[in-house]
Amino acid sequence: METKVLVVSGIAASGKTSLITALKQIYLESKVLSFDDYDIDQLSTTPSIKTPLKKAINQYDISELMLDFKQSYHQIPLILLDFPFGYCHQELRPYIDWVVYLNTPLDIAFARQLIRDEQSSSAQEIINWAKTYLSQARPYFVDNQRYVAQSADLILDGTASIAEEVAQVKKLIE
Numbered sequence: 001m002e003t004k005v006l007v008v009s010g011i012a013a014s015g016k017t018s019l020i021t022a023l024k025q026i027y028l029e030s031k032v033l034s035f036d037d038y039d040i041d042q043l044s045t046t047p048s049i050k051t052p053l054k055k056a057i058n059q060y061d062i063s064e065l066m067l068d069f070k071q072s073y074h075q076i077p078l079i080l081l082d083f084p085f086g087y088c089h090q091e092l093r094p095y096i097d098w099v100v101y102l103n104t105p106l107d108i109a110f111a112r113q114l115i116r117d118e119q120s121s122s123a124q125e126i127i128n129w130a131k132t133y134l135s136q137a138r139p140y141f142v143d144n145q146r147y148v149a150q151s152a153d154l155i156l157d158g159t160a161s162i163a164e165e166v167a168q169v170k171k172l173i174e
Contacts, residue, residue: 003072005079005095006173009086009148010102011141013112014158015165016082019102022162023080023169030078038065049136053143057088066091078173086148098172101149102165104158106141 008016024032040060047056072079086099110133118126149155154172156165
């Protein structure tokens, strides 16, 4: 069986998971794999956030994700992959048919991340995260938007409705 692979990329809280979830409801015979399900950015081998993105991407150990990916490849018609690096990770690149990049303004992604991840945090913890964001995460996200998006097949407005995003992805796939 021929398997097509669609990667949805973007920065943290750009809407990747929401888009993948909506696409799964349309493409019922698909498999969803998500970078976040593998704690890849928590491994001891994960590069420092200070490592330039171009150098860091291929240092991420995606071997566990690739094991699951290869088990599904040639078994189902479509793999939907929530993966922040698009075509840029050399181990995954040969399998990808399309990359969709969610271009979400950094302030919106930051607000979404606070709402999603910091609900039970103290005010001081949120302030500390904001400082870390400004000094380390934001420059990394800016690099992601420049570097990963440049090779995407489709760049979507991350502030558009899910319905609008899905419609554009369907045009790309079909």
